[in-house]
Amino acid sequence: MNENEAITHVVDMTSRLAQWRIDNFDSTSRLESQSFKIGDWDWNLVLKKKLNFVIKLVPALVSSGHDPLIASLKMRVVSLVGGRKTLARAGIWNQQVDYTQEGQKFVWVLEVPLTRRFIIEVEFLDLKTASPNGGEPRSVWSEGFTGNQKAKAVAGFGRLLSESIHTDIVIHASDGSIGAHRAVLAPRSLVFDSMFTHNLKEKELSAVNIPDMSIEACQAFLSYIYSNNMQYEDFLTHRLDLLRSADKYDVADLKDACEESLIKDIGSENVLERLQIAFMYSLPRLKVCCIKYLVKFGKIFDIEKEFNAFVQSADRELVSEVVDKIISAWKGV
Structure with missing residues (x-):
């Protein structure tokens, strides 16, 4: 390395991906990246040389009362000299994060030499929190959607839909029908409001046809409009149908939720x-x-x-x- 060239390194990231780019690397150096946030957690990458180069992914220390965190991720080292060439790959699946100072971090030992310019990439496939008392681990990326739902709807309306209480309109999906309520749909969608206000066929027939949506997706769509009782797994399953309906019927907050979810993965x-x-x-x-x-x-x-x-x-x-x-x-x- 030219003595006038200093090592530079910077981390770029999206919601699940971090790339640590290192230029003018000196193989005798120990480097530590700046912190980057994945989920609600701060992480660092450390590169050092023993017999071989070693990469460590280090989570920030947190209080002992924090719920256990389970990570699935993959790592890649890409040379930027003479084009892009992958030098090494590795991954872990469903491994619990140890936050303690003495705990074993995520460590990869490289068996290949590093070039002068390269990227260390870490892509998180999932992060889950698990209750110390047991129970199914929950993806941290589902929590924002759940919170958004709770802020947008009144839980008590859920029974109106699920139990078909005093319904006054029928939604016809491609393979079934669901009873619904004008008074709930109209305030949540200007399109529905227009249907029920003007002399359109939906007002006359007390029915809305949505032939491009399955009954399951339609149920999820209405559940979002009515209350906070749509399960995150149902949201993921029907996400594109929900986006299409949110766009078609101008349900802006659902459209925002779909966009945010699509960004995250x-x-x-x-x-x-x-x-x-x-x-x-x-x-x-x-x-x-x-x-x-x-x-x-x-x-x-x-x-x-x-x-x-x-x-x-x-x-x-x-x-x-x-x-x-x-x-x-x-x-x-």
């Missing part, structure tokens, strides 16, 4: 689909996060074949925007 296997969803339903934050994931984090190189197919088939306006971002990023390198 962007990955190489879904980023191009998410990008098209963002464009289709006018989700600007999701679009920005997808482009950032592809360009800033270099994931476009991991899905080159799929990206080429995307360029050929996707909307021209969207493709042009993505390509412009790529060109701008490469000019800045």
Whole structure:
């Protein structure tokens, strides 16, 4: 290394992904990254050399009263010299985090030399909290959605829907029907309000047809509108149907919840689909996060074949925007 070149390193991150980029690396150095937040927890990466290079992922110490945290994640080291080349991969699944000073951290031993410029990438597949008293671990990424629901609806309305109390309109899904209430639907959706106020067929027939939604997805959609009793697993199962209905019937808070959820689990296997969803339903934050994931984090190189197919088939306006971002990023390198 040129003696005038100092080692530089910086962490970039999304909701589940952290990339620690190191330039002008000196193989004798011990480095520690700045803290980065995944979920509600702070983490650091440490790189040092013993017989081999060792990478440690270190969680911040927390009070002893904290619920146990269970992590699933994968790590990758990517050389940036002469193009991008993966030097090492590793992963852990459902391992409990030890916060104590003496506890064993997540440690990877590299059996390959490191180049002058490289990235250490950690992608969290899931983080779960488990009650010390037992019970099923719960993903930390489900908690924000649950809280949002509670803030948006009144729990007592749930019985109106589930027990069909004094219903005055019928929602016809593709494979079934559900009784509902104009007085609940109208305040939550300007589209429903317009249907029931003006002389439209929905007002005359006391029915709303949603032929592009299954009865299960329709139940989840109405459960969100009425109360806070939609399970997070049901939300994930029907998330795209819920987004489509939220957009169609102008339920803004549900649309926001879907966008936030789609941002949280962007990955190489879904980023191009998410990008098209963002464009289709006018989700600007999701679009920005997808482009950032592809360009800033270099994931476009991991899905080159799929990206080429995307360029050929996707909307021209969207493709042009993505390509412009790529060109701008490469000019800045």
